[in-house]
Amino acid sequence: MYEVSGRKSGWRRILSASLVSPQDIADRLGIGSSMIEPVTARYPARINPYYLSLIESKGDSLWRQAVPDPAELKDRVFKESDPLSEAGQSPVAGLIHRYPDRVLFMVSDKCAMYCRYCMRKRIVGGGKGAGDVDIGKGLDYISRTPRVREVILSGGDPLMADDAGLDKLLSRISRIEHVEVIRIHTRMPCTLPFRITSDLVRILGAHAPLYVNIQFNHPDELTDEAKKACAMLADAGIPLGCQTVLLAGVNDDIKTMTALMTGLLAARIRPYYIHHPDPVQGTAHFTVPLKKGLEIMDALRGNISGMGVPNYMIDLPGGGGKVPLLPQYVLERTEEKLVVRNFENQIFEYQI
Numbered sequence: 001m002y003e004v005s006g007r008k009s010g011w012r013r014i015l016s017a018s019l020v021s022p023q024d025i026a027d028r029l030g031i032g033s034s035m036i037e038p039v040t041a042r043y044p045a046r047i048n049p050y051y052l053s054l055i056e057s058k059g060d061s062l063w064r065q066a067v068p069d070p071a072e073l074k075d076r077v078f079k080e081s082d083p084l085s086e087a088g089q090s091p092v093a094g095l096i097h098r099y100p101d102r103v104l105f106m107v108s109d110k111c112a113m114y115c116r117y118c119m120r121k122r123i124v125g126g127g128k129g130a131g132d133v134d135i136g137k138g139l140d141y142i143s144r145t146p147r148v149r150e151v152i153l154s155g156g157d158p159l160m161a162d163d164a165g166l167d168k169l170l171s172r173i174s175r176i177e178h179v180e181v182i183r184i185h186t187r188m189p190c191t192l193p194f195r196i197t198s199d200l201v202r203i204l205g206a207h208a209p210l211y212v213n214i215q216f217n218h219p220d221e222l223t224d225e226a227k228k229a230c231a232m233l234a235d236a237g238i239p240l241g242c243q244t245v246l247l248a249g250v251n252d253d254i255k256t257m258t259a260l261m262t263g264l265l266a267a268r269i270r271p272y273y274i275h276h277p278d279p280v281q282g283t284a285h286f287t288v289p290l291k292k293g294l295e296i297m298d299a300l301r302g303n304i305s306g307m308g309v310p311n312y313m314i315d316l317p318g319g320g321g322k323v324p325l326l327p328q329y330v331l332e333r334t335e336e337k338l339v340v341r342n343f344e345n346q347i348f349e350y351q352i
């Protein structure tokens with residue numbers, strides 16, 4: 001649909017050619033601007049030329065993730081913009097301390113694309129919250145909280161920062177003695193793989209142990225460019241994981257999810273989570289029954305390599321935290337034995 005001029009253009013230049021205004025999006029995609037204007041007034045849009053080039057037809061899996069939809073304003077099911085109470089777990093603006101040994105540091109409210117299902121719709125692209133982040137206060141909190149062993153940079157997308165800014169931030173975090181691990185949550189290798197430059201890889205590689213968790217939601221996102229970006233990171237010794245979001249009309253079927261998980265493994269990315277979508281206002285049209293998620297997990301287990309089977313996670317409301325869900329394998333339990341079914345639905349007794 002849209003030609004990308006290539007790596008030589010530089011990621012900033014590609015990003016600056018993004019479709020942002022409702023009129024430009026409507027003209028380019030052949031839809032009515034009046035349909036999406038009120039949507040973008042509330043939830044910003046950005047479709048960069050690279051991701052746009054992956055969309056093949058109206059309403060396909062990539063379109064649904066990128067293109068504003070009037071359904072976002074018609075959501076009568078999910079009432080809360082922050083159902084996980086992230087704001088209530090922020091000791092300082094932009095930093096969430098939910099679990100004992102790690103913090104989530106939302107260092108940017110910008111992304112290379114504004115995903116329509118985003119759990120932080122309330123923030124990304126200029127909403128309230130992460131834009132107000134005070135990096136100094138966040139670093140200060142981490143420094144004076146010795147139980148924090150891991151810092152997760154998130155947002156928005158932390159890789160929206162320029163190289164110098166990112167290097168400085170990583171250096172300051174690395175100097176905090178009790179911080180053992182840095183993790184980066186990013187969609188860049190998927191939504192704008194040209195951001196993964198050799199300079200960036202050098203910077204990330206210099207701050208080991210540093211992990212990068214990416215979000216791919218559909219096998220069509222695993223393009224040659226995306227795989228090359230991931231290979232550059234993997235070659236630098238950076239472990240890669242994937243946190244996929246289960247989304248109606250995108251990946252809520254066994255065939256798509258199987259292709260995605262096996263494709264990730266082949267691209268040297270370890271599937272880590274399938275997130276059940278959070279009940280965030282404006283995203284009800286992406287919701288999937290839990291039963292469907294469990295069916296997909298059941299189909300993955302045993303049929304593909306165990307390395308390709310992620311955990312299926314729900315996030316409890318009100319800040320209860322993440323919990324993994326498993327299909328029912330134990331059918332009966334007594335003092336002496338378990339009655340268990342395997343992935344082929346054969347029944348076995350297991351002595352305990």
Ligand code: SF4
Pocket residue numbers: 110111112113114115118119120124155156157186187
């Ligand atoms: S890249 Fe991540 S934070 Fe940004 S809009 Fe997409 S899902 Fe949300």
